[in-house]
Amino acid sequence: MTPIEYCQEKTAKSGSSFYYAFLFLPTDRRLAITALYAFCREVDDVVDECTDPSLARIKLAWWRTEIDALFEGKPAHPVMQALQPWIEPFSITRDRLLAIVDGMEMDLDQTRYLDWPALRKYCWHVAGVVGELSAGIFGYKDPKTIDYAGKLGIAFQLTNIIRDVGDDARRGRIYLPISDLQQFNVRAADILNSRYCEGFGSLMKFEAHRAQSLYREAIDALPDCDRRAQRPGLMMAAIYHSLLAEIEHEQWQVLHQRISLTPLRKLWLAWKNWVGGGTGVIKQIRRADESS
Known part of the structure; x- marks a missing residue:
């Protein structure tokens, strides 16, 4: 499964209203927003699916390092690999991605x-x-x-x-x-x-x-x-x-x-x-x- 396919499957399975808006976008913007939404689903799932708060914090900390890796040009996760081509074209910033992780951590606090x-x-x-x-x-x-x-x-x-x-x-x-x-x-x-x-x-x-x-x-x-x-x-x-x-x-x-x-x-x-x-x-x- 390619990073793009991974993100598409993650988005489609969510059943979110966002999926319906993605369908009408040009290819480049659709791929970018699908990757962004898949990232949001991944970090949200950490909080929803981890019953151990300590483990959830470790996983969110890993996502912070993965955001750093994204902007260094060497992400490991397929979601970040799918997001990488769109960082510069669509002004996706490190601070905003980290702010999302901060929000997920608020659910642990x-x-x-x-x-x-x-x-x-x-x-x-x-x-x-x-x-x-x-x-x-x-x-x-x-x-x-x-x-x-x-x-x-x-x-x-x-x-x-x-x-x-x-x-x-x-x-x-x-x-x-x-x-x-x-x-x-x-x-x-x-x-x-x-x-x-x-x-x-x-x-x-x-x-x-x-x-x-x-x-x-x-x-x-x-x-x-x-x-x-x-x-x-x-x-x-x-x-x-x-x-x-x-x-x-x-x-x-x-x-x-x-x-x-x-x-x-x-x-x-x-x-x-x-x-x-x-x-x-x-x-x-x-x-x-x-x-x-």
Whole structure:
């Protein structure tokens, strides 16, 4: 199996919404973003699959050395070998790759976050910086596009957190800020034991409104000159934003199930926004933010 085939298999198996956006890209950009996403999956799997935190730290430390090797021109892992040709063409930096590993290590250091600023920092490390790297691969002219991409990545991550409250609780984690739980009188024990207490719906609506605001801030920050190049990000925004609407439609029943969109619906949303240049999701986000 070649490094490119390894990355393609890793990405396809994940079932992520990102996969649907990759399908529409030119070959060079598709190979680059697939390699970047495979790297993210590899370091994320370290935390998800290692039950021993000490072993997980050793593995993440190895990935740090592999990042160094990547920029020295001698990576050993197939993911990094696949990523290497695109370092210079798409401005992939060592600091941003290391920031992703820092985010994964945060999962080893804490299972709770005091407030939104603390959680936002985590979201930037595991998703916002990925958005920034992705924007470089998709292509941009205006540096403001990086701000858009970072905010959009944070919105994606918060949407994931809302969707995965139950799954995360079964792993002993609660990403929703402690200050938010206190505001709506939701106890950690209720979430950890999958109990829908009186304030849970209000808490989730509050978090969804925060995500809506992030989506709106992101699209408002996207310069018109880069909208066409950034269509893959807008395609992903269409999928994630629709997922957020689906969770609300299901009345925030996320403690006992994982709400998701069908592959066909994801593909339809991706294609529609590719053809329409992202206009559809931009209108969708603005309408949702105004009505929330």
